[in-house]
Amino acid sequence: MSDWMRRVLEGKRETRKRLAALPFSEKLILLEKLRDRSLLIASTTLRQQQLHKG
């Protein structure tokens, strides 16, 4: 594994750790944002076309 990739993975690990350490209330607000984005993506025309293509 290259140094660059190692740094990327370490950065991701740190971000996950920081997010996990947030208070539950704040994490639930983030969950709501994630849900809203998931619903938005699911409702786009492009996504619908992909689903119909199977």
Add this chain to the structure above:
Amino acid sequence: MKATLAVINQMQADGVIGRYAIGGAVGATFYLEPSATLDIDVFVSFKHDQGSPLVTLAPVYEYLAARGCQAKGEYIIIEGWQVQFLPPGDALGEEALAQAIETQVDAVPTWVMTAEHLVALALQLGRPKDFIRILQFVEAGVLDADKLDQILRRHGLLAKWERFGDRFLRNL
């Protein structure tokens, strides 16, 4: 979600449901980083109809429908969130419900399953997304190994855990 939990708490205070605990992805979020989910799994001790061993969701649906909530498939929409009410199902589920820990969401009390019970239930379900969640718990280092071992032992999941370990944990 705070408003959703407040409605569920009121339903509990009104005697429609007994003890409840949040499981699934939202429960896991208590311990881990948030990950996208569309619904809330709420494990609930239901009241049985007298003389019937069957669990009925009817009182929950009636209570919530009277307050403007709509059913959508296996979910009920409460304050914008799809909520699935689930009976514990077996001894592991009963134990997870009984040992859930109390927390607060902006002064609204609620109950979340322990990390070890969430892992045991995920292992029992055994879908790919459950295995991913177990790995997240392991990597986050939030599990009490002795407690998890006792739960897995009590509920006959040790062999399954060993298979999971052979498959996914060897290179960690």
